[in-house]
Amino acid sequence: MLSTADRSRLTVILVGARNPSNIGAAARAMQDFGFSSLRIVNDYSAPFEAAQLEHTKSAVGAATILHNAQLFATLPDALADCTLVIGTTAVGDRTVTQPILPLQQAAPHLLTTLQTPGTPRAALLFGSEKTGLTNEQLSYCNRLTTIPMFAPEDARHLSMNLGQAVAVCLYELTRSGLEGAKPIPEPTAAPATADDRERLTQLLLEVMQLTEYTRRFPANANPPQVRSLTQPLATTHNEAETWMGILRQILWQAKKKK
Amino acid sequence: MLSTADRSRLTVILVGARNPSNIGAAARAMQDFGFSSLRIVNDYSAPFEAAQLEHTKSAVGAATILHNAQLFATLPDALADCTLVIGTTAVGDRTVTQPILPLQQAAPHLLTTLQTPGTPRAALLFGSEKTGLTNEQLSYCNRLTTIPMFAPEDARHLSMNLGQAVAVCLYELTRSGLEGAKPIPEPTAAPATADDRERLTQLLLEVMQLTEYTRRFPANANPPQVRSLTQPLATTHNEAETWMGILRQILWQAKKKK
Numbered sequence: 188m189l190s191t192a193d194r195s196r197l198t199v200i201l202v203g204a205r206n207p208s209n210i211g212a213a214a215r216a217m218q219d220f221g222f223s224s225l226r227i228v229n230d231y232s233a234p235f236e237a238a239q240l241e242h243t244k245s246a247v248g249a250a251t252i253l254h255n256a257q258l259f260a261t262l263p264d265a266l267a268d269c270t271l272v273i274g275t276t277a278v279g280d281r282t283v284t285q286p287i288l289p290l291q292q293a294a295p296h297l298l299t300t301l302q303t304p305g306t307p308r309a310a311l312l313f314g315s316e317k318t319g320l321t322n323e324q325l326s327y328c329n330r331l332t333t334i335p336m337f338a339p340e341d342a343r344h345l346s347m348n349l350g351q352a353v354a355v356c357l358y359e360l361t362r363s364g365l366e367g368a369k370p371i372p373e374p375t376a377a378p379a380t381a382d383d384r385e386r387l388t389q390l391l392l393e394v395m396q397l398t399e400y401t402r403r404f405p406a407n408a409n410p411p412q413v414r415s416l417t418q419p420l421a422t423t424h425n426e427a428e429t430w431m432g433i434l435r436q437i438l439w440q441a442k443k444k445k
Numbered sequence: 446m447l448s449t450a451d452r453s454r455l456t457v458i459l460v461g462a463r464n465p466s467n468i469g470a471a472a473r474a475m476q477d478f479g480f481s482s483l484r485i486v487n488d489y490s491a492p493f494e495a496a497q498l499e500h501t502k503s504a505v506g507a508a509t510i511l512h513n514a515q516l517f518a519t520l521p522d523a524l525a526d527c528t529l530v531i532g533t534t535a536v537g538d539r540t541v542t543q544p545i546l547p548l549q550q551a552a553p554h555l556l557t558t559l560q561t562p563g564t565p566r567a568a569l570l571f572g573s574e575k576t577g578l579t580n581e582q583l584s585y586c587n588r589l590t591t592i593p594m595f596a597p598e599d600a601r602h603l604s605m606n607l608g609q610a611v612a613v614c615l616y617e618l619t620r621s622g623l624e625g626a627k628p629i630p631e632p633t634a635a636p637a638t639a640d641d642r643e644r645l646t647q648l649l650l651e652v653m654q655l656t657e658y659t660r661r662f663p664a665n666a667n668p669p670q671v672r673s674l675t676q677p678l679a680t681t682h683n684e685a686e687t688w689m690g691i692l693r694q695i696l697w698q699a700k701k702k703k
Contacts, residue, residue: 194595212606219605221595291620335619337452337479347477347612348470354609355616361593362549362617391691400694407687416687419677429665429674433649436658437695 189364191221193301197360198224198308200265202324203315204349207237212350213313214242214249214256220357224308225256226265232258262327269310271300274320274328275356277336277346285331290356293332294363301360311356316349332356376423383427387417390434397441447622449479451559455618456482456566458523460582461573462607465495470608471571472500472507472514478615482566483514484523490516520585524639527568529558532578532586533614535594535604543589543673548614551590552621559618565638569614574607584669585639587676590614634681641685645675648692655699 199217204210204227214225227235235258242253259265266272273293288296300309312328314320325331334347334355347355392413395401401408421427457475462468462485472483485493493516500508517523524530531554536545546554558567570586572578583589592605592613605613650671653659659666679685 212609215606216609219594219609289623291623334616335623336477337619348473348608350606351470351474351477351609351612354605355612358592358613358616359620361595365547365549365593394695395691398691398694398698400691403694404690407690416678416684419680420674422677426674432662432665433653433656433658436656436661437652437699440656441695441698 189221189298189301189361192304193364194221195223196301196308197222197297198226198269198310199353199357200226200228200262200310200312201349202228202262202265202312202320203318204229204313205234205316206349207234207241209316209349210234210238211242211249211253212348213353214238214252216350216354216357217252218249219354220361222357223252223255225252226259226310227256228259228262228265230260262324266310266327269308271297271309271330272312272328273297273310273330273332274312274314274325275352276314276320276325276331276333278333285325285328287331287333289335290332290359291335291363293330294359296330297360298363313349313352316346319346376425379421379424379427383421383424383431384414384417387420387427387430387434388414390431390438391417394434394437394441397438447479447556447559447619450562451622452479453481454559454566455480455555456484456527456568457611457615458484458486458520458568458570459607460486460520460523460570460578461576462487462571463492463574464607465492465499467574467607468492468496469500469507469511470606471611472496472510474608474612474615475510476507477612478619480615481510481513483510484517484568485514486517486520486523488518520582521639521643524568524585524643527566527639528636529555529567529588530570530586530639531555531568531588531590532570532583533572533610534578534583534589534591536591543583543586543676545589545591547593548590548617549593549621551588552617554588555618556621563635565636568639571607571610574604577604581669584672584676585643634683637679637682637685641679641682641689642672642675645678645685645688645692646672648689648696649675652692652695652699655696 199222201210201213217225229235239253242250276287278287297309312320314324334352392410395408420430457480459468459471475483487493497511500511531551534545555567570578572582592610650668653666678688
C-alpha cells in the first residue's frame, strides 16, 4: 500500500509535450491516483502556461497540481534530484541499449524505491506526443518501461495518448501497491441460509403446483431440479425474504381465486 | 494471452457520452489494446457523429473502430446479445446492492468469459462524463467494477476521464491476459444473455403487478430493484427459459381467473 508520503516521492515529468490539453489530462490522471509532483520540460513555456489557464476545462480538480508544477528548460535540470529515473517508450523499431521492461515488471522497482524512506525522489518520464522520448532523452534513464499494447503484424507505429499513458502507468503503481492488501470487504448484509433457500424451494414448488406448471412440465418440476433453480436466487437473507414475499403473494392470489 | 478471437468477443459500450473527443479517445484506447467492437448508447446521435467526423484529429488510427461502431437508443438494445455485462463505477457514496470488485479482481472473470469459445459477447460499460452509470443502468450489469483510485479524506467525488478509464480497463485485461492464462474448459451450455435476463425482469414485474405485490410492497417493486433480483437467476439460457416458463404459467393462471 502506497502511503501519501510514498506518493509524494514520485515526480511525473512530461518532456516536450505540445498540447496543453494533454498536460491537463496528465495532471487529472495524477490527481485520480493521488500523485502531485509534476514537472514540465520544454524550451518554450507556451503549452504549460496554456494548460494552467485551461485547467478548469481540461483538468477537473487538478488545478493545484498544475499550479505547483515546475517548468524546466532541460531534462538534466528536471532530473537533478531524482534517484531512480524510469523512461516510458513504445517499443517500435527503436534501438536502445537498455532492456525495456513491460510496465507490470517495472512497477515493483519503482514501488520499492517510493516505499524506501529517505529516497529523495523517483521520476517517471513521458515523451512528446509526436515522437515519444528520443534516444538522447532515454539515455538519462536508469530503466525503460513500455505499456504492453496489441501490435498487429501491419502496425508500423503504436503510440498512446499522453494522458492515457500517464493514467495507465499510475494505475499500475496503485494496483501493484494494493497487492497483498485485503480485498474490498463484501457487503455486510446477513447471508442467506440453507434454510432460507429450502423455504424458497418449497414455496416455488407450491406455486408450480397451484399454477399447473407441474402438470404441464413435470420434467422441470421435481424438487432437486427446482432446488437447483432456487440456489442462486438469494445471496443475502434480505433477498431471500423479498423472494418469499413475492412467492407468497402469488400463492395468496392463486388461492383466493380458486 | 488473449487471442484476436478472444478480443473480438468484447464490446465496449459508452452510455450517454457527451463529448465527441472522449468517444474518439475511447476508440483510440481500444485500438492500442487490440479491441474493435464499440457501441454507443445515446438518445441523440450528435456526439457520435461528431466523433466520427473528428476522428482524424482525436482518435489517431481509430477511424475504423468509429466507422464500425453502432449507435443504440437504449441500453437493453445495446446489451441484448451480451452474456457477461460488467459496469464500471466510481465507488463514491452510491448505494448499490451488488458488490463492487476492484478492476484487478474483475478482470479475471471477464478474461475467462472472453477466452471461452462460443461465448457470444461480453460487455464493458462506461457511463457519461457527468454522472457515470446511473443506478438504473447499473442494474443491467452482472458485475460491477471500479478502478482503484486515491481518495483523500476530503474527496467528495472522484471520477476519471472517460478515455483514461477505458485505457486503464483495457490495459488491465491485456496485462492480466499476459499472466500465465490457463486454458478454459469448453462450456457445456449456452450462457444466458442480457436479453434473457431483461425478459425475466419484465415477466416478474408483470407477475408482481397482477398479484398486487407491487401495490403492497412498492419499495421492492421498482425495475432496478427487480432487475437486481433477476440478475443471478439464470446462468444458462436453459435456466432462463425454465424461469420464463414458470413465470408465464403464473401469468396465464392469474389472467385466466380475472
